[in-house]
Amino acid sequence: MLPILTLLLGLPLSLASPTCAPLIPVTFDNGTIPGLLGHWVYIAGASRYPPHLEEMKALKHAAFSFSPGSHEDEIDVIEIMRLNETCVVRNTSKVLIFQHNSTMAHVDDQVFTTAELIQSDKDLLILKHLNDNFPSLSLSARTHNVSKEQLEEFRSHLHCLGFTEEDIIFTSEKDACPLPEEKKGEGDVEPQLE
Ligand SMILES: *[C@@H]1O[C@H](CO)[C@@H](O)[C@H](O)[C@H]1NC(C)=O
Ligand SMILES: *[C@@H]1O[C@H](CO)[C@@H](O)[C@H](O)[C@H]1NC(C)=O
Ligand SMILES: *[C@@H]1O[C@H](CO)[C@@H](O)[C@H](O)[C@H]1NC(C)=O
Ligand SMILES: *[C@@H]1O[C@H](CO)[C@@H](O)[C@H](O)[C@H]1NC(C)=O
Ligand SMILES: *[C@@H]1O[C@H](CO)[C@@H](O)[C@H](O)[C@H]1NC(C)=O
Numbered sequence: 001m002l003p004i005l006t007l008l009l010g011l012p013l014s015l016a017s018p019t020c021a022p023l024i025p026v027t028f029d030n031g032t033i034p035g036l037l038g039h040w041v042y043i044a045g046a047s048r049y050p051p052h053l054e055e056m057k058a059l060k061h062a063a064f065s066f067s068p069g070s071h072e073d074e075i076d077v078i079e080i081m082r083l084n085e086t087c088v089v090r091n092t093s094k095v096l097i098f099q100h101n102s103t104m105a106h107v108d109d110q111v112f113t114t115a116e117l118i119q120s121d122k123d124l125l126i127l128k129h130l131n132d133n134f135p136s137l138s139l140s141a142r143t144h145n146v147s148k149e150q151l152e153e154f155r156s157h158l159h160c161l162g163f164t165e166e167d168i169i170f171t172s173e174k175d176a177c178p179l180p181e182e183k184k185g186e187g188d189v190e191p192q193l194e
Helices: 003-009 032-036 050-058 148-160 180-185
Strands: 038-047 059-068 074-083 086-098 103-108 111-118 124-129 136-141
Touching: 032 086, 038 050, 038 148, 050 059, 124 148, 136 148
Parallel strands: none
Antiparallel strands: 038 059, 038 136, 059 074, 074 086, 086 103, 103 111, 111 124, 124 136
């Protein structure tokens, strides 16, 4: 069984009725972007927004990397993800940081999705996606290995938004796509995409 699932299933039921801590958005400042740069792994999410839910269901694993963009309020994004069975590398999207209203937008082709960054551990990226009035929350972290406490905090936020355990969609480390660098290191060997 997956370590994350083992952790979740092993939790005592008493933790399943948390007191609802408010989701506090981070107020952006000039330290926000430096704190976001680098490598992230998408761990889990839940959404009531149908298009977003569809995406979450197809997403088996996703790693992404933020690097400084061509403007100071822009972040370039490289995403390596497994959609259903297929590994996809995408380097065409950007994240725009709006300091005046502390929101960020992911821009991919014509699709513009906005989110607030929720206060938590600096090694976690909890995003509240702003899709009309549909709640949507996602968790990413610096590695796939988040602590039991960190996961529990995320789950309690989700429960407070009205999501049940079945609504939470996890990615799995075993579905990770090979990184382009790793492919080069292995010569011309094709990645195993069973
Ligand atoms: C960030 O903002 C603070 C206060 O607004 C300012 O004192 C500091 O010099 C700024 N730092 C950078 C790197 O711009
Ligand atoms: C993933 O599979 C589901 C179910 O078969 C399908 O509806 C969806 O379009 C697929 N998504 C992608 C991105 O391939
Ligand atoms: C994206 O990848 C392609 C092919 O690897 C490359 O030619 C292009 O310069 C990259 N674009 C960005 C914005 O990194
Ligand atoms: C924040 O500002 C940007 C740019 O002005 C705007 O596109 C976005 O909709 C705003 N977000 C919210 C939640 O108002
Ligand atoms: C994951 O984290 C736990 C403790 O938080 C640690 O014991 C374990 O070695 C870590 N595993 C990896 C692969 O980093």
